[in-house]
Amino acid sequence: MTEKMKRETKKCIQTKVVQTHRVLPSDLNHHQTLFGGNLMSLIDNTASISAARHSRGVTVTASMDSLDFLHPIYGNHSVCIESYVSGVGKSSMEVFCKIMGEDLMTGERYLAATSFVTFVSMKTESHLNVLVPLIEPTTEEERLVCEGYQQRREKRINNRDFNERFANAISYEAPWEA
Numbered sequence: 312m313t314e315k316m317k318r319e320t321k322k323c324i325q326t327k328v329v330q331t332h333r334v335l336p337s338d339l340n341h342h343q344t345l346f347g348g349n350l351m352s353l354i355d356n357t358a359s360i361s362a363a364r365h366s367r368g369v370t371v372t373a374s375m376d377s378l379d380f381l382h383p384i385y386g387n388h389s390v391c392i393e394s395y396v397s398g399v400g401k402s403s404m405e406v407f408c409k410i411m412g413e414d415l416m417t418g419e420r421y422l423a424a425t426s427f428v429t430f431v432s433m434k435t436e437s438h439l440n441v442l443v444p445l446i447e448p449t450t451e452e453e454r455l456v457c458e459g460y461q462q463r464r465e466k467r468i469n470n471r472d473f474n475e476r477f478a479n480a481i482s483y484e485a486p487w488e489a
Contacts, residue, residue, distance in 0.1 A: 319444040321365060323453040326396040326406075326446070328360045333415075334388050344383035345390060350410065351378065354426050357392040358406040362430035365396045365404055366443045369433045373403065376427040376467055384412040384423050395453070398460025402432045402441040405463065407456045427463060 332353060340346040355372055362370040384390050390412055397407035410424035432441040448457040 318442060320447050321396070321444045322447050322449050323395040323397070323457070324449065326361045326365045326394075328357050328364070328394045329391065330357045331389050331391040334384055334386050334390055336386055339386050342383070344385055347378075347380070350384070350390065350424065351375065353390065353392055354378070354394075354408050354410065355428065358394045358408055358426075358428040359430065361394040361396055361406045362404050362432075365399075365446070366430075366432040366441075368441065369435050370404070370430040371433055373429040373431045374467065374471075376405070376429055376463065378424060378426040380424050382412060382421050382423045384410075385414075387415060389413045389415055390423065396446050397427070397448075397453070397456045398464065399443050399446050400464065402443060404430045404432070404443055404446075405460060406430060429467065 330353065334345050338345055338349050355375070359370060359372065390410065392408055392410050394406050394408045396404050398405040406428045408424075408426040408428065409422070410426065411420055412423040413420045432443050434441050446457065448454045
């Protein structure tokens with residue numbers, strides 16, 4: 312029996328998470344728009360739930376592969392992060408995040424950003440099998456997003472090799488001791 316035949320398959324919708332937050336004054340940068348670091352935290356939080364729903368085990372963020380800012384999110388708007396698993400390896404999961412803003416006074420919604428985050432399922436005493444289920448898209452958007460998974464994965468693998476070599480060449484001595 313092949314690996315594919317043994318693995319469970321889940322639909323993207325089974326991993327979907329939607330979180331909506333009001334953008335408060337404390338969330339803003341000096342441009343009076345949502346601070347990028349705050350958005351990254353919201354994305355990681357939302358995406359981690361999608362990964363956990365998919366693997367039903369302990370997962371950790373391996374990388375934030377891309378975050379493309381498309382439109383600023385202003386104070387007194389809301390930010391909505393929608394995430395779902397868009398590709399899987401053996402123990403890794405790519406999670407796609409769609410970030411939408413909404414002007415709460417007019418109801419106008421806009422695509423503010425997109426992001427891909429990779430998670431890894433971890434072995435624990437109670438969760439020994441880290442082989443994650445396969446993923447199946449069912450909507451046009453899901454098919455479009457999932458279709459590019461292999462190309463994004465290859466790029467991540469190439470980047471990881473470079474990043475390991477690069478990290479080995481970087482000094483980590485205390486700058487005040489140099």
